[in-house]
Amino acid sequence: VNWRLALACCLAVWLGVPTEGRTQSSPAPSPRAVPQAGQGEFVPLSELPPEEQLPATPLVFIAYGLIWFAVLLYVVTIRRRQDAVQKELDGLKRQLRS
Amino acid sequence: VFLQRTFPVLVTIAIAAFGAAPFLIDGAPHESTMGLVQKIFYFHAPAGIMMFVAAFVCGTASGRYLFTGKASADRMAAAAAELTVLFGVIVLVTGPLWGRKSWGVWWQWDARLTTSLLLWMMFVACLLVRKYGGPASEKLAAAVALFGMANVPFVYVSVNVWRTVHPKTTVVPNLGPGMRGPFWFCVAAFLVLFLVLLALRVRLGEQQAELETLYLELDDQSSRL
Numbered sequence: 343v344n345w346r347l348a349l350a351c352c353l354a355v356w357l358g359v360p361t362e363g364r365t366q367s368s369p370a371p372s373p374r375a376v377p378q379a380g381q382g383e384f385v386p387l388s389e390l391p392p393e394e395q396l397p398a399t400p401l402v403f404i405a406y407g408l409i410w411f412a413v414l415l416y417v418v419t420i421r422r423r424q425d426a427v428q429k430e431l432d433g434l435k436r437q438l439r440s
Numbered sequence: 441v442f443l444q445r446t447f448p449v450l451v452t453i454a455i456a457a458f459g460a461a462p463f464l465i466d467g468a469p470h471e472s473t474m475g476l477v478q479k480i481f482y483f484h485a486p487a488g489i490m491m492f493v494a495a496f497v498c499g500t501a502s503g504r505y506l507f508t509g510k511a512s513a514d515r516m517a518a519a520a521a522e523l524t525v526l527f528g529v530i531v532l533v534t535g536p537l538w539g540r541k542s543w544g545v546w547w548q549w550d551a552r553l554t555t556s557l558l559l560w561m562m563f564v565a566c567l568l569v570r571k572y573g574g575p576a577s578e579k580l581a582a583a584v585a586l587f588g589m590a591n592v593p594f595v596y597v598s599v600n601v602w603r604t605v606h607p608k609t610t611v612v613p614n615l616g617p618g619m620r621g622p623f624w625f626c627v628a629a630f631l632v633l634f635l636v637l638l639a640l641r642v643r644l645g646e647q648q649a650e651l652e653t654l655y656l657e658l659d660d661q662s663s664r665l
Contacts, residue, residue: 398477401541405480405534406462409487412533413633416526420640427647434654438661 443639450636457629464622471619477541482622484534485612486630488556491527492592493634494520495559498566499589502582514578515645517585519638521566524588526637528560543605551602555595562588 443450461482471478498520505513535553536546547553562584569581599608615623 398475398541401477401537402479405537406483408533409483409530412526412529416522416637417640420644424644424647427644427651431647431651431654434651434658438654438658
């Protein structure tokens with residue numbers, strides 16, 4: 343009888359106490375749900391104040407410049423490695439012939 | 441052999457294509473929301489495609505080397521690994537320059553950017569293993585390259601599967617008529633550049649192999665004397 347009473351009490355307490363996961367009705371407003379001032383207002387890029395605008399031209403030129411720099415640097419490193427190997431090859435061939 | 445034979449033709453095509461590309465890009469219409477900075481797309485996306493192609497070539501050649509032991513496959517894998525890193529650098533540098541203007545941040549730890557960085561790091565690891573791995577490092581590097589190649593489809597679909605700030609893969613098929621031509625022209629130009637660099641790097645590998653053979657011959661001669 344005692345354990346049945348205890349179980350009934352536990353069940354009553356569990357049903358009676360609202361927990362975060364079970365209570366779906368009237369959830370407390372989360373701080374994220376409340377829109378901040380200025381949030382949700384779309385401002386087109388062209389309407390931004392001049393001090394907030396980022397010029398695109400330097401970014402495009404830097405991007406293209408870096409691409410060419412990277413490719414040229416790679417070609418130069420291949421050329422240098424080829425020259426070094428060729429020099430070593432020529433020396434070895436001379437050594438083998440003598 | 442095909443790459444070595446067609447090398448002068450490929451170099452001529454690459455120079456002509458990259459000479460014409462800026463004019464085509466300049467003539468393409470401006471994207472309505474991003475404006476001028478969107479022009480980075482014409483080199484950023486083709487470089488990304490070449491990074492995938494290079495990773496695929498490297499992974500395939502590595503697999504061939506692991507199963508057949510052919511030295512030519514290993515040379516191809518080494519060349520393609522370097523090109524994956526090179527095109528990866530281009531993608532990872534031009535992307536943030538574009539993102540800074542259109543997203544307001546240089547970098548975002550989202551799925552596409554993070555997986556791209558991981559792919560690049562895997563191929564850097566592959567090169568480091570080759571250089572400092574000691575004996576039999578080629579096989580270890582080949583295994584790393586295989587994992588790198590397996591990462592490519594995940595990088596590609598990452599924008600469609602996870603929420604990300606990066607545009608989805610549907611952008612390219614839905615390009616406007618004025619943008620489609622210059623974009624595919626740039627892809628072709630980058631493909632030719634990839635082939636030129638691959639031929640150059642494979643030739644270097646062949647010279648290095650020749651050098652090693654000569655050293656062995658010299659050792660053989662001196663041991664006989």
